[in-house]
Amino acid sequence: MTDQPGGPDPATTSTDGDGTEPDARYTFANERTFLAWSRTSLALVVGGLAIAQLLPPFPGIPWGRHVIGTPLILLGCAVSVISYFEWKASQHALRHGRPLPRSRLPQILAIAIAVIGLTAAVLALLSAVAAR
Amino acid sequence: MSPPAGKTPAGEQPADDIEYADPGLARARTELAWTRTAIAFAALGAALLKFRPVVGLPVLVISAVVWRLGRLPGAAGAGHGRDRRPLLITVTTTGVSLVALVLSFLGQGIISLR
Numbered sequence: 419m420t421d422q423p424g425g426p427d428p429a430t431t432s433t434d435g436d437g438t439e440p441d442a443r444y445t446f447a448n449e450r451t452f453l454a455w456s457r458t459s460l461a462l463v464v465g466g467l468a469i470a471q472l473l474p475p476f477p478g479i480p481w482g483r484h485v486i487g488t489p490l491i492l493l494g495c496a497v498s499v500i501s502y503f504e505w506k507a508s509q510h511a512l513r514h515g516r517p518l519p520r521s522r523l524p525q526i527l528a529i530a531i532a533v534i535g536l537t538a539a540v541l542a543l544l545s546a547v548a549a550r
Numbered sequence: 551m552s553p554p555a556g557k558t559p560a561g562e563q564p565a566d567d568i569e570y571a572d573p574g575l576a577r578a579r580t581e582l583a584w585t586r587t588a589i590a591f592a593a594l595g596a597a598l599l600k601f602r603p604v605v606g607l608p609v610l611v612i613s614a615v616v617w618r619l620g621r622l623p624g625a626a627g628a629g630h631g632r633d634r635r636p637l638l639i640t641v642t643t644t645g646v647s648l649v650a651l652v653l654s655f656l657g658q659g660i661i662s663l664r
Binding site: 436442449450453454456457459460463464466467468470471487488491492495498501502505509 | 576577579580583584586587590591593594597601632633636637639640643644646647648650651653654655
């Protein structure tokens with residue numbers, strides 16, 4: 419890639435069957451992005467587990483906690499797997515000097531959290547009505 | 551080879567950003583990211599230890615392993631693209647997620663904490 423800061427140094431650049439070694443800073447940045455998504459994944463899992471185990475049951479809706487907690491845990495699992503494949507795709511693109519693939523994780527995360535949030539709001543309203 | 555900190559190779563414009571002048575900072579930031587990930591695993595392990603010690607202890611051990619993995623040379627350090635550490639993190643996180651899913655359906659929730 420010609421637009422990389424510093425550019426590949428012939429002295430340290432290695433080529434093998436999987437492209438050319440990119441600038442180390444890009445590899446590090448890609449790794450940090452993957453780790454950030456992994457932490458997001460763990461946070462979703464912890465949040466889901468906490469809701470399912472620690473939240474008091476919704477009055478009149480005993481299964482309500484699982485309706486919120488289970489999707490969060492599954493979302494955490496999905497984010498973890500998708501972030502790995504995105505890391506791999508980005509690394510492959512870097513090694514071959516291609517444009518980085520567009521990440522779909524922000525879109526997936528935003529939509530999923532919005533849906534789960536709306537579900538939580540509906541459950542809270544339903545339980546409030548049931549408690550009367 | 552990267553230039554020494556604060557210096558640029560001959561024939562190149564001085565970098566505006568110190569990171570562009572010294573990739574060592576990128577390495578340090580990446581090691582810190584690994585440390586934060588290890589802390590996230592440790593926090594989950596400590597939380598699980600509270601009500602499921604059998605599950606919490608292994609997760610705490612995993613956090614130490616993750617911290618150690620962050621100190622190993624990865625793809626950038628080893629000079630090849632075959633870095634298995636992200637795969638290891640993904641498998642671990644997925645496994646922890648599945649265990650958490652099972653745990654969320656076990657027990658009586660908040661009642662079991664009393």
